[in-house]
Amino acid sequence: MAVPLALAGPGGAALAAATPNVDASYGTAGIATVAGDPSGTAVDAAGRAFLITTDALGDTSLNRLTAGGARDTSFGTGGAVALPYGGLLNVNTDGSASVVTAGGDQRGLLVHRVSGTGATLASTSVLADRTVETVAGVTGRADGVLIVHGIDRSTSPAAHLLAAVRPDGTLATTWGAGGVVTVRESVHSVAASGTTVAVLTDAGVRRYTAAGIEDSAPAAALPTGFQPYAITAAGGAYLVSGSAAGRMAVVRVLATGASDTGFGSAGMAVGAAHDCTPTGRRSFATAAGVYLIGHGDCGASQVYVQRFTAAGIADGTFGNGGEVVVDQVGAQRSLGGSGGGAQPDGKVVVTFESANNTASAVRLLPSAVVPAPYVPVPTTRVLPATQLGPQKSVTVTIRGTGVAAVALDVAVARGRAAGGVLVHPTGGRVPAAPTNVHVAGQAVTQRLVVPLGSGGRITLRNASGGSAHLAANLVGWYRAGSYVPVTPARILNARGLRGGKTLTFNVAGRVGVPATGVREVLVNVSVNGVTRAGSLKLFPAGARTPAAVVATHAARQPGNATVRVTLGTSGRLTVLNNAAASGNVTVDVVGYLKS
Incomplete structure (x- = not known):
């Protein structure tokens, strides 16, 4: 079963990781x-x-968002204003907004202006005697006059005109000839600075005064x-x-x-x-x-x-x-x-x-924003309950970009013999020790962190002497560059750890974990052989014993957990057997987070 880490695009391809910043x-x-x-x-x-947006029914609206990205309810109705047409947009210096497009039958310009609250201030047509096929640009001068770039392609070469439109929607006839300047070459864009207008042409940048007179300096x-x-x-x-x-x-x-x-x-x-x-x-x-x-x-x-x-x-x-x-x-x-x-x-x-x-x-x-190393996702079933014979495997596929490892809730149930589950990247090394350790008939769910293997595949094996049902849910993933997986390796094998007793052990500098530059480690913890119900506690060496427990278990049944824990004094961890009887405790390192 193939599951993308984000919504799939055409063809089911997984999307990229989240945008930084x-x-x-x-x-x-x-x-x-x-x-x-x-x-x-x-x-x-x-x-x-x-x-400016146009919906499937052809209705056009001008939407305004607040500086924080919410719909601005002080503008129009619920942050939107219905427009008579779409076009190019200019936000004016007084807080109003203007929308400009070519007129019907490609004659003249249509200009629609709304206030800062969305009320219509002007809706006019100018230059009805001129052919304007396309409005290619608009800019606003400091005095509120719009300079609109229109193109008439009915001539050869195409004619590029710059029309000046006052805030009331009429032509500013003090600009050029009757409110229009015709540029002798192709225009790409216009921009106002104060009342001066810069025009981007094939030849370069030309400048025009408030009266529409071209600067005598060459472009x-x-x-x-x-x-x-x-x-x-x-x-x-x-x-x-x-x-x-x-x-x-x-x-x-x-x-x-x-x-x-x-x-x-x-x-x-x-x-x-x-x-x-x-x-x-x-x-x-x-x-x-x-x-x-x-x-x-x-x-x-x-x-x-x-x-x-x-x-x-x-x-x-x-x-x-x-x-x-x-x-x-x-x-x-x-x-x-x-x-x-x-x-x-x-x-x-x-x-x-x-x-x-x-x-x-x-x-x-x-x-730059340093993203969280772990990204939770909505719980997604990647493996429905599947019966596997002893030592039989099943493979799932999870696609993603920038993924170091995924977090899976792996469940085993209806097992006919004691054993565990081996979960590993397909094509990679198989862990020496299983997770989800259980006795016959015991249902165990453990959250595992596993790198993606060849083609994004992960293999799950029933590591027991009898058939069992396996299931898995995807619940999150770790970012590449933040989390570093290692081949699972046993760092603690404590036989007969007495109830209520602690044991401190070294982690930094062992089994693939660097001696420095490590913030946290991820470990698989297991306890078995305990005649009384209980749990474990795992915490940084030198820190106060936490209230939270892990690997909770019933009498004579194993307990399992995957724990993300900060390294303590001298890169060490402490484990506490929280049961009233001795037990066998193992800790396997599966990866670490950089400082």
């Missing part, structure tokens, strides 16, 4: 999701995410081999997102129009290599550095977030070598459609298209 306090368990396919997203100065040339995509104003300079040599890249252009040669290599910083050849779609600067967000063009894509230092060097303190790959967050998988922005405290909100026709947002912390 995700702020678990954002939304629900680190993610906020709204229904509908996204067409436009933005993050405002307060750190609130805006998402800032972009590095050779760089494919531009979008431009963003960043503290008096500009960041141009795009790609170079199949990787995400960002170029920093100074306010003078020249490339910042002190940034990256000749003004360009290049991200990590990926099979899906991603393009940087959005860039912005925070106190921590320059962020670049993008995704690939090969269908459903992971979202890539790269951070560079102020000098344009990959920042190794962020994510993995300066990059976070947003793939699996909770039950949601990213499918591309990346966007996002910074919050006032330096945290970063990343938006993306997610599975099942939804849009999602996560928040990344500026510093």
Whole structure:
């Protein structure tokens, strides 16, 4: 039986491990999701995410999340406002939001503006006498005027126009000729800084005054081999997102129009290599550095977030070598459609298209998050109760990425003879000693931690002289890099440990456990041969005896447990026989957690 550690994607392939740097306090368990396919997203100065979505019925909404990722109930109804159409989104400096699209029959522009509470402020049509097939960009000046980039492809070459629209939805006729500037070359993106507008063209970056007059300085040339995509104003300079040599890249252009040669290599910083050849779609600067967000063009894509230092060097303190790959967050998988922005405290909100026709947002912390070594999962049956003859085996398959070992609740019942269970990675070494030690007829369940073997397989053997029923549930897994499995090895074999007595023994530096750098060990503990009911206690040497007990057992029946315990003084552990009679106690080390 094959069981993935996360929700399976097409073809049953297991998904990747959780995204690093995700702020678990954002939304629900680190993610906020709204229904509908996204067409436009933005993050405002307060750190609130805006998402335009269209549901299966074709209804379009503007959704707003709080800075903490909850639906913002002060906006519209339950955090959403119905829109008359979808389009590109701009969050304005006064807290309002504007949605812009091409008009019907590809004539003119439609502009819809809502207030900070979601009330409609304006819904107008402008330039009805002009052909506009596509709205390719929108930016807001400090005075509230929108600059809208429209394209008319009915001409050859295509005409690119920049229209200025006032907050009331009418043309700002002081811009260009009657509110329109026609650019003589292809435009990729527009960005406002104050009332100056930067225009990203094939030739480079051109700048226009508040009156729509082009700066007489020549366009800032972009590095050779760089494919531009979008431009963003960043503290008096500009960041141009795009790609170079199949990787995400960002170029920093100074306010003078020249490339910042002190940034990256000749003004360009290049991200990590990926099979899906991603393009940087959005860039912005925070106190921590320059962020670049993008995704690939090969269908459903992971979202890539790269951070560079102020000098344009990959920042190794962020994510993995300066990059976070947003793939699996909770039950949601990213499918591309990346966007996002910074919050006032330096945290970063990343938006993306997610599975099942939804849009999602996560928040990344500026510093790397050290994930918990153990990840619990909903209990999943991987082996139904199966009768096995003596010394017979069964194999289960569990798929996962970044998995050092899995936690299984293994049960044995209806055994016809005394014995145990041998559980090990398929193709790996078989442990010398069994777990789930039992007498005939005794039902025993023990939580075991087992590495995945060849093809993600694990073998379970009935290690007894008679038939028995075995069953197993998957309950969690340990992350690679945090947990280190070792071949199970006996570190204690205490025969006749008297009731109420303790025994301290060395662990560090033995049976595969390093002498230093170990925080905790995982051990299989067993006790048998006890004529009275009881239990064991296992704890760090030198520590106070805990109240909690393990390996509880009835009279003349074995007790078993898998225990995760911190090493005590000089790397030692102490075991206490908590029964009123002597017993035989064994401890086998199966792995350890790094400090």
